[in-house]
Amino acid sequence: MSAPVNAIAGAATERVLMLGLGGEYLAIDAAIVREIMDPAPVTTVPGARSFVSGVINVRGEIVPLADLRVRLGMPATEHGPDTRFVVIEVEAGDEPEPILVTVVADKVHEVCDLDCPPASTVPRIGMAWPPELIRGVALWKDDFVILPNLPALLGLN
Numbered sequence: 221m222s223a224p225v226n227a228i229a230g231a232a233t234e235r236v237l238m239l240g241l242g243g244e245y246l247a248i249d250a251a252i253v254r255e256i257m258d259p260a261p262v263t264t265v266p267g268a269r270s271f272v273s274g275v276i277n278v279r280g281e282i283v284p285l286a287d288l289r290v291r292l293g294m295p296a297t298e299h300g301p302d303t304r305f306v307v308i309e310v311e312a313g314d315e316p317e318p319i320l321v322t323v324v325a326d327k328v329h330e331v332c333d334l335d336c337p338p339a340s341t342v343p344r345i346g347m348a349w350p351p352e353l354i355r356g357v358a359l360w361k362d363d364f365v366i367l368p369n370l371p372a373l374l375g376l377n
Contacts (some may be wrong), residue, residue: 234336236367238360239306240327242294245365247358248308250331252370254320255279255307259299269375276322278307285322286374292349302327312376321374334358336367 236247237256255278262274262285271291275282285305290296304325309318336358349366356367371377 232336233333235331236334236336237306237331238329238334238365239323239325240302240329241288241292241325245329245360245363246288246325247334247336247360247365247367248306248370252308252310252318253306254309256328257305257307259303259305259324273324276305278320278322281320283307283320283322285324287324288368288373289324291373292353297326299324300326304328308370310370310374310376312371315376319376332360334360334365 234247235250237250237253239246239248257278260276260278262276264274265272265284268274268284271287273285273287273290276285277283287296304327305322306325306328307320307322310321312319336356353369353373354366355369358365358367
């Protein structure tokens with residue numbers, strides 16, 4: 221295993237997938253990533269939550285597509301040449317099995333080891349997003365990285 225990026229006192233090292241979303245970096249647990257794919261046709265679902273733009277077909281399974289930009293209050297954008305759909309398995313409250321969800325990333329950077337601080341270190345002020353949606357903030361290549369609380373972010377709690 222490679223050395224973690226930017227060691228932080230009291231942090232636990234996690235293997236993460238680095239995503240670009242607007243001018244922000246998000247790190248999600250690499251273990252929950254099932255697939256990274258090019259954008260696919262989206263079927264809209266009437267009455268779905270505003271950040272769930274529809275569903276897509278992932279190898280014969282119907283999977284919801286969540287646009288984290290919309291969920292985080294960022295402006296929606298058209299898909300660009302680096303846009304990827306990241307299929308993840310997320311623990312959802314009392315559900316016995318993880319739920320498959322696809323999230324839109326402006327760019328997928330890399331898988332790396334990242335020192336992730338304890339959740340108690342999330343700043344309560346100065347953050348653009350509600351603190352309950354964030355489980356931590358870390359450093360990656362001299363940039364701040366958001367560690368999202370995916371169940372809360374996707375409304376699965």
